[in-house]
Amino acid sequence: MATVDDCRQALHALAARLERNAEARGKLDFERTLACRVTDLPAAFHGRLSDGRLLDIADGDDPKAKIVLSAASDDLIALVEGRLDVTRALASRQISIKANPFDLLKLRKLL
Known part of the structure; x- marks a missing residue:
C-alpha cells in the first residue's frame, strides 16, 4: 500500500504531465473543481482543472467538487504512471469517477 x-x-506528477500536454495541445476551455479520494488511506486531495492544467493541488476533500476520482492508493499511482488503463479500471470498478458525462468526454481529451 502506498x-x-x-x-x-x-x-x-500528473499535474506536470498535463502541463506538458496542455502546451502541445493548446487551450482547452475546461474549468472544473476536482477531488481525489484515496479509499484505503485517510486521505483526500483537491485542486482545479483549468485549460487542461491541474492547479492548486492541496490536501483535503472538496465535497462540492464537480469531478470526483476515488481510488485505492496503489491504483491511483498505477493510473498516474500509466500502468493502469483508465477504461479498464473504470469497467472493473478499481476506480470511480463521478462527473457530468460531458465532463468525462473532455477529461478523455486531457489524458
Whole structure:
C-alpha cells in the first residue's frame, strides 16, 4: 500500500504531465473543481482543472467538487504512471469517477 506522500507526489506528477500536454495541445476551455479520494488511506486531495492544467493541488476533500476520482492508493499511482488503463479500471470498478458525462468526454481529451 502506498503512502499519503506517494499519492501526493503522483498527483503532482500528473499535474506536470498535463502541463506538458496542455502546451502541445493548446487551450482547452475546461474549468472544473476536482477531488481525489484515496479509499484505503485517510486521505483526500483537491485542486482545479483549468485549460487542461491541474492547479492548486492541496490536501483535503472538496465535497462540492464537480469531478470526483476515488481510488485505492496503489491504483491511483498505477493510473498516474500509466500502468493502469483508465477504461479498464473504470469497467472493473478499481476506480470511480463521478462527473457530468460531458465532463468525462473532455477529461478523455486531457489524458
